[in-house]
Amino acid sequence: MKYWKKLTRSEIRNRVDEALEQNIDYHERTTLGIPASHLDETVFNKDAAYLNNAPFLKAMVDNPNHIGCHTMGDSEPFFAGTQAIEQELLGIVAEDILKCETDGYDGYVASGGTEANIQAIWIYRNLFKRDFKAEQSEICILCSTDSHYSMPKAANVLNIDIAYAPVVDETRELDAEKLQQVVEKAKSEGKKYFIVVANMMTTMFGSVDDVNLYVETLQNAGVAFRVHIDGAYGGFVYPFSTNVDHMNFSNPHISSVTLDAHKMVQAPFGTGVFVARKGLINYVFTDEAKYVNGLDATLIGSRSGANAISVWMILQTYGPHDWFEKIHILNYRTTWLCNQLRELGVEFYRHPSSNIVTMRGKQISHDLAHQFGLVPNEHNENPEWYKVVIMEHVHVDHLMPFVEALKATLK
Numbered sequence: 001m002k003y004w005k006k007l008t009r010s011e012i013r014n015r016v017d018e019a020l021e022q023n024i025d026y027h028e029r030t031t032l033g034i035p036a037s038h039l040d041e042t043v044f045n046k047d048a049a050y051l052n053n054a055p056f057l058k059a060m061v062d063n064p065n066h067i068g069c070h071t072m073g074d075s076e077p078f079f080a081g082t083q084a085i086e087q088e089l090l091g092i093v094a095e096d097i098l099k100c101e102t103d104g105y106d107g108y109v110a111s112g113g114t115e116a117n118i119q120a121i122w123i124y125r126n127l128f129k130r131d132f133k134a135e136q137s138e139i140c141i142l143c144s145t146d147s148h149y150s151m152p153k154a155a156n157v158l159n160i161d162i163a164y165a166p167v168v169d170e171t172r173e174l175d176a177e178k179l180q181q182v183v184e185k186a187k188s189e190g191k192k193y194f195i196v197v198a199n200m201m202t203t204m205f206g207s208v209d210d211v212n213l214y215v216e217t218l219q220n221a222g223v224a225f226r227v228h229i230d231g232a233y234g235g236f237v238y239p240f241s242t243n244v245d246h247m248n249f250s251n252p253h254i255s256s257v258t259l260d261a262h263k264m265v266q267a268p269f270g271t272g273v274f275v276a277r278k279g280l281i282n283y284v285f286t287d288e289a290k291y292v293n294g295l296d297a298t299l300i301g302s303r304s305g306a307n308a309i310s311v312w313m314i315l316q317t318y319g320p321h322d323w324f325e326k327i328h329i330l331n332y333r334t335t336w337l338c339n340q341l342r343e344l345g346v347e348f349y350r351h352p353s354s355n356i357v358t359m360r361g362k363q364i365s366h367d368l369a370h371q372f373g374l375v376p377n378e379h380n381e382n383p384e385w386y387k388v389v390i391m392e393h394v395h396v397d398h399l400m401p402f403v404e405a406l407k408a409t410l411k
């Protein structure tokens, strides 16, 4: 691990303090040009004794704006201290977790998985148009029917078509034959450029797509393609719970990855992470962002530096080994639930590396689902599936009453 090390509380506090000291201090320096300041002190008390022991809240109150992308060279000098923490966070994600070569990436902390997925698709749409002289109508998003709704949202926002590859009902795996048919049909409709979004744990099932199947199918079809991984859910889980190495930058076909720290990392909302191989982000450079030092290559514009700090703090508090242990504890609890469901004869899907269990709706009553806050695949009278997500706060002691209640309803 190059960047990811377990740090003590005081090491983390000192590092954040140093970073904030390198940022602009609105009290000490009169800056007349930027429409930003610390949080309003008539509302948010700057109680130094309290904040000195709470680096994230201190960063929130200081309110650095991380506008732009800080892996590309020039950035706003006012926030250089905390931008360096964001760069380190991207190093942890891209190099230490996703096995990218040293400095071989660009990225930023986005508002969430939706933005990071749209950012990726935006890049490839522009790449195909600029480098391949593609017509808009010749470009197509390709993803599975289990993919998150941010893909059709991206298709809508970016005005490109989308094709869905069906999955097998029991295994949630891509259906190889149907995938080939979908690609052939898209080709017959004039599609020549495919933006693949492969899932590293889907929202509803925690299932993982076979990215090599996408690659082989599109190579055989003789079309151009780029592959983005949607690891909004699985980005901080799957790399620690599997030995399979296809879903990271060691695979030359993978161009970019989305991760969400505000899911399994329990960071504040607004902590999606987007990483792409070096240079790709240039395809969405907004040259018109002239008032921003270094211009802007992100979808979002202004964004909270405190959010980036929060993710860095959490990962550095655990370090890689404690993080590995944490994920394995969650998976142990998941296995416990699966064993109980098997004994009860309840049908469910679980990917072996995942902490999501998705049960067939027909065996789950509405009342039970309501009582335990299960999430359906669709909010209608008879959902096909209900899921349980084994988060940090979901212990076997919480699962036990659910299993007991389920047993009672089955009788």
Ligand SMILES: Cc1ncc(COP(=O)(O)O)c(C=O)c1O
Pocket (backbone or CB within 6 Å): 111, 112, 113, 114, 115, 117, 148, 150, 201, 202, 203, 230, 231, 232, 233, 260, 272
């Ligand atoms: C697989 C997947 N992708 C993308 C998203 C979108 O993430 P966000 O809600 O952070 O925009 C989610 C959210 O649940 C997800 O599970």
